[in-house]
Amino acid sequence: MKLDCFVGIDLGSTTTKSIYLDENENIIGRGITNSRSNYDIACQVAKEEAEISSRFTLLERKLEADATLAAIKGTLLPWLTSKYRHANHLTQLNALKLECANEVAKRDDNEFSAVAVPMLDDVFKILEAESQDLFRPNVGARSDFFRDIAASGFLQAVEKLVQNNPKLLDRMIGIFDKAILVVEGKSYANAFSQYIKYATEETVALPQFKSFAGQIREATNYAANVTFNALNTIGTGYGRQRLPFPKEQIRSEILCHGLGAHYMFPKTTTVLDIGGQDTKAIQIDGRGIVTNFQMNDRCAAGCGRYLGYIADEMNMGVHELGPLAQKSTLSVKINSTCTVFAGTELRERLSMGEKREDILAGLHRSMILRAMSLLARSGGIFDEFTFTGGVAKNPAAVAALKKLVEENYGERVLNISPDSIFTGALGAAIFAKRGYLNEMEKINLEAISKKEQKQMDAF
Amino acid sequence: MGIDEIIKKCEHLYNDLDFGYVKAWKEKTGGKAIGYMPVYIPQEIIHAAGALPVGIMGGGSNLEIIKGDAYFQSYICHIPRSTIEMGISGKLDVMDGMIFPAICDVIRNLSGMWQMLFKNKYVKYLDLPQNFDPEIGGAFYRYEIEDILSHVSQITGKKVSPEDLKHSITLYNENRKAIKSLYDLRAEVPHKIPTSEVYLLLRAGNILEVTEHTALMAQYMTEVKKRDIKPQDNIKVAINGAFCEQPPLGLIKALESSGCYIVEDDWVLGVRYIQEPVATNKDPISGLVDAYLTKSVSTASKYEDKKEKGEYLINSVKETGAEGVIFCMPSFCDPALLERPMLAAALTKAGISYTSFKYAENTGQFRTFKEQTGTFADSIKLWGGV
Numbered sequence: 001m002k003l004d005c006f007v008g009i010d011l012g013s014t015t016t017k018s019i020y021l022d023e024n025e026n027i028i029g030r031g032i033t034n035s036r037s038n039y040d041i042a043c044q045v046a047k048e049e050a051e052i053s054s055r056f057t058l059l060e061r062k063l064e065a066d067a068t069l070a071a072i073k074g075t076l077l078p079w080l081t082s083k084y085r086h087a088n089h090l091t092q093l094n095a096l097k098l099e100c101a102n103e104v105a106k107r108d109d110n111e112f113s114a115v116a117v118p119m120l121d122d123v124f125k126i127l128e129a130e131s132q133d134l135f136r137p138n139v140g141a142r143s144d145f146f147r148d149i150a151a152s153g154f155l156q157a158v159e160k161l162v163q164n165n166p167k168l169l170d171r172m173i174g175i176f177d178k179a180i181l182v183v184e185g186k187s188y189a190n191a192f193s194q195y196i197k198y199a200t201e202e203t204v205a206l207p208q209f210k211s212f213a214g215q216i217r218e219a220t221n222y223a224a225n226v227t228f229n230a231l232n233t234i235g236t237g238y239g240r241q242r243l244p245f246p247k248e249q250i251r252s253e254i255l256c257h258g259l260g261a262h263y264m265f266p267k268t269t270t271v272l273d274i275g276g277q278d279t280k281a282i283q284i285d286g287r288g289i290v291t292n293f294q295m296n297d298r299c300a301a302g303c304g305r306y307l308g309y310i311a312d313e314m315n316m317g318v319h320e321l322g323p324l325a326q327k328s329t330l331s332v333k334i335n336s337t338c339t340v341f342a343g344t345e346l347r348e349r350l351s352m353g354e355k356r357e358d359i360l361a362g363l364h365r366s367m368i369l370r371a372m373s374l375l376a377r378s379g380g381i382f383d384e385f386t387f388t389g390g391v392a393k394n395p396a397a398v399a400a401l402k403k404l405v406e407e408n409y410g411e412r413v414l415n416i417s418p419d420s421i422f423t424g425a426l427g428a429a430i431f432a433k434r435g436y437l438n439e440m441e442k443i444n445l446e447a448i449s450k451k452e453q454k455q456m457d458a459f
Numbered sequence: 460m461g462i463d464e465i466i467k468k469c470e471h472l473y474n475d476l477d478f479g480y481v482k483a484w485k486e487k488t489g490g491k492a493i494g495y496m497p498v499y500i501p502q503e504i505i506h507a508a509g510a511l512p513v514g515i516m517g518g519g520s521n522l523e524i525i526k527g528d529a530y531f532q533s534y535i536c537h538i539p540r541s542t543i544e545m546g547i548s549g550k551l552d553v554m555d556g557m558i559f560p561a562i563c564d565v566i567r568n569l570s571g572m573w574q575m576l577f578k579n580k581y582v583k584y585l586d587l588p589q590n591f592d593p594e595i596g597g598a599f600y601r602y603e604i605e606d607i608l609s610h611v612s613q614i615t616g617k618k619v620s621p622e623d624l625k626h627s628i629t630l631y632n633e634n635r636k637a638i639k640s641l642y643d644l645r646a647e648v649p650h651k652i653p654t655s656e657v658y659l660l661l662r663a664g665n666i667l668e669v670t671e672h673t674a675l676m677a678q679y680m681t682e683v684k685k686r687d688i689k690p691q692d693n694i695k696v697a698i699n700g701a702f703c704e705q706p707p708l709g710l711i712k713a714l715e716s717s718g719c720y721i722v723e724d725d726w727v728l729g730v731r732y733i734q735e736p737v738a739t740n741k742d743p744i745s746g747l748v749d750a751y752l753t754k755s756v757s758t759a760s761k762y763e764d765k766k767e768k769g770e771y772l773i774n775s776v777k778e779t780g781a782e783g784v785i786f787c788m789p790s791f792c793d794p795a796l797l798e799r800p801m802l803a804a805a806l807t808k809a810g811i812s813y814t815s816f817k818y819a820e821n822t823g824q825f826r827t828f829k830e831q832t833g834t835f836a837d838s839i840k841l842w843g844g845v
Contacts (some may be wrong), residue, residue: 272581288574297533335823337521345824369523408548 001222006436007050007230008429009043010256010422011035011239014276014304014390016042018050019425020228025263029054030422036184037077039242039267045187050395051228052192056081059223069385071217076209078137080220083199086135091188091195092146097124099179119172121239123157133165140159147180182425193224202335232436238277251431254280254293254423260427262288265415269382272371272401273423274391276304279371281378286425294378296448300368302337305392310363313343314356321360325396328361335366342366347434361396368400372408384413462656462682465675469659472666473708476522476545478553480666484511486682491615493581494554496569497540497703498562498760499732500585501747503513505603506669507619507627508611513554514665514729517541520707521820530572531565536791537819538704541571546576547648555614556581560608562760563793581610589762591752600748608744624743632736637676638664639731643722643740644680649720650690652683655712660729662705665718680788694836697723697781698786699772699802700795702758706818713825714785718836725758732756742829759794768798776811782839785832786815812839 005028010017010034014173020029031049035042060077063069069076097120104116130153133139154176162168200220204213235243243250261271262284271282277300283292296303310381311318332354336342342363375381385405391397398416405412417423460468472480481492491510495502505512518524518541529545545551557580559570570584585603588596612619641660645652661681664672696719705726714722735754738746757763757771776784784806788795799815806813814835816828 246513333521333823334823341824344826348826369525372525373528380526404525 001226002229002251003054003226004229004231005054006429006432007047007233007234008425008427008432009046009237009243010253010424010428011039011043011231011235011237011243012276012424013238013336014308015421016046016237016239017422017425018046019429020050020054020428021421023433025433027419027422027426027429028057030425031302032421034147034184035239037181038185040244041185041187042239043243046375047412048187052084054228055192055196055223055226056084058226059219062219062222066215066219068221069102069212072209072212075137076203076212076216079194079203079206079209080199080216082135082137083202084195085311086131087195087198088188089131089135089146089149090128091191092183093124093127093150095186095188096150096179096183099182100124100175103175103178108216115168116172118173119158119161120175122161123154126157127153147184150180151176196220196224206246211363226319232432232439234432234435236424236428238275249432251428254282254295255290256424256427256431257388258282258284258290258293258427259288259430260425261388261415263430264417264419265384265386265425267384267413268386268415270375270378270380270385272375272385272387273389274303274367274371274397275389276308278378279303279374281371283379283382292379294374295371296374298397299338301337301342301379302367304369306339306342307363307391307394309339309343310346313346314360319393322364322394322396324357325360325364326399327355328355330355330358330361331365333356333366334359334362337370361400364394364396365400365404367391368397368404371401372404381409381412384415386415386417388417388420390421390422399457460678460682462679462686465679465682466656466659468569468675469656469663473519473659473662476508476512476518476550478550478666481511481513483555484668488778491555491611492553493556493558493611493614494551495558495729496562496566497538497727497729498560498758499587499729499755500558500560501604501629501751502669502729503624503631503737503743503747504608504619505611505628505643507624508608509615509617510555510611511668513660514727515542515545515554515557516542516662516665516705516727517549517820518545519705520709520823522821524821531559532691534791535565536647536704537821538789538790539565541820542569542734543572543576546573546733556583556611558583558585560585561587565793566703581614583607583610585749587719587761591763591765593748593752597748597752600751601744604744621743625739627669628737628739628743628746630673632739634669634676635731635733636674637673637680639734641676641729642681644683646663646695646722648690649695649722650693651686651688654715654721654724658708658711660725661730664730665727691718692840693718693720694782694839695720695722695780696832697721697772697776697779697784699725699784700759700786700788700792700799700815702724702728702760702795703792704789706787708824710787710818710825710828712789713827714830714832717829717833718840719785719832722781723775725756728756728758739833761799767805768801769809772802773805773809773811782812783835784811784813785812785835788817790817790819 004023006021008019014035016033016035018031019027022028028049030053031046033042033045033049063073100120104113158172200217203209204216234251235245236251236253240250257273258271261268273280279296281294282290285291308318308320311321334342334345336345346359397457401413485492492513493505493510494513496514498514502512517538521546522541522792524540524544527540530543532541559566570582573582588600590596608619640821659678664766698721702725723829733754734756735751737750786799803813814831816831
């Protein structure tokens, strides 16, 4: 089966996102990956992730179409998905293992090899065993990205094995750091049929699904065999100039965020997007077209990376900051406008005995204050108000924003989509569809005028 | 009142961006309030017309800027942003008029914005003369004073007699005298009089009715003389450049704790702008004009072609016994920062050490300043200069 679709890619500074849109403007697939140092690969991986996600959407539709499968879909699909992810993870682990071995060989140090080779064997045995538990339905991973999962697992395993030999630990981490770059630089996501086959067989082996084996195989087989026909692709985001697209297929991220927000929430007038290294306040009209905007100019303090830096300073995951800040009962005022100075202020306040949650609440507020200033410059905040970008996933940032908006602009409908991080990619995908339709119309018009010309000539 | 109580009262006035004192004063007296921006306006005429002159020194470090940034580019100073934030958020509604004296283009344009935003309020751009010839600058300034006087009289409904004006001038002369003696005393025994306290007292003078302020100063002076504090091994410094946008109180405290006794400064300069008593033995407006032309301080926002640049600063350093100068200037402050190289050259010529940094009214980190001024203090202590 062939499926026509439109593709949007948002190449951000932190993550690269991709959206597959079907002809009726339904989102069928979402893909996200970390942007790495290689934009081409990030773009490819995000697209492949979106394609996989699209296949799962099709699989879901297929399951829904079958009455018996529809009844067990709720438990079946999570099993298939996690087993699929596990297969993918195992492939990457295997590749990482090979790369690590290569790196050890490159060192040309027999003494080191004698220790490192068996140690790597043990490490990867541990990692493989642990991965069984990571990929089960309803297990929340700390990160979705292979690099993060592998890095923390690797470090833990090696730390245990080297037994107080910091020099060896350093060398082993050095091996990992080199190897992961190579693994990240390749795509392992393209073997859908292979992974889904593994996932299917693993799943149908489970007692609760055994009796449906035939139907399940048929459904997954169908999803594996669809071919996607991308009618048009548009790229956007910080790294868009690096995308291997002609300039007609590139749109600025502000336009894409405006349009994406409009499609998610059609009554949107004001959009705030806080991404990795910029904050945008955008005003759009009733069609999702940008009428005014403001961006942070001199400095990227107060963007997503600010939180990343703070998370590092506090030895926490960036996802953990918001929930901790929400426990605060007393907000501390953070004055520093510079990320680095804010880090200093943070340590100073910690040493003065102030609570982590209170300081974090202050940091979130100071971050949103900066966004408030951009919003004011762009014209203000009007109904409805849509918050997008990675930071919209942070509950403390959202709470601070809600409070400041209400205090200063009155009540506003605040929209936040769980897909907010995909807003730019969605806008790009819609531009892709519009661009395609315009092109088709032009071709049709040309064909008509040629036909008319011929008729005239004949006349 | 003991010192702690006095300072607490001043601190409350300093922090209260809702101007509770002004509201209460208006209610009690039925009078009006006229706000003014730094550096200097002749407050006597406001007072004589029955209104309370209120110095608006920006929003300081506690005000969050929500909409104020929208009115200005990113490369100008902070005080107009916080002032307009206070305006549009209604904090300055208590003012029945606003006067913007000539200081720089940013404040001049702020007066234009005020005229557009607050159409039913009295807004005056006071173009202080830059010509000190009595026939030219003097005549012009007289016209400006009369203009303000007639407008404020209209607002308060009080007809001002020369006697009223003389009375107000006398009250302000007393206030200036009180401030001067506090400054003299601080230069003499800086270990007993922390500048963070002097600063808060001056800031209180922006709000309080003049007689109340003079009385408060006198009380402070009486109390502070009783203090028994031994001097520390600090250096004496003069601060220059903070005459408009004010440093946060934390910065002043940081400077003091870094090993500096501040014996001279130019913050809240308006209250010390006229250095000798304004004459009351002739026509009072002439007295005010004359005071501005001949008895006012030298500062960056004043153009004086007949005086040597830096002469005034060097004299004040010598008079107060300061061992060095700290240029403490707001970021993007055109008058202060354009003046600095000339002042610095004059100091170098006179063999006076200096150091310099920039702040904003909402600066939150003082560690780097402290490091810098601490090093400055140490080097003067160790080698007598930088």
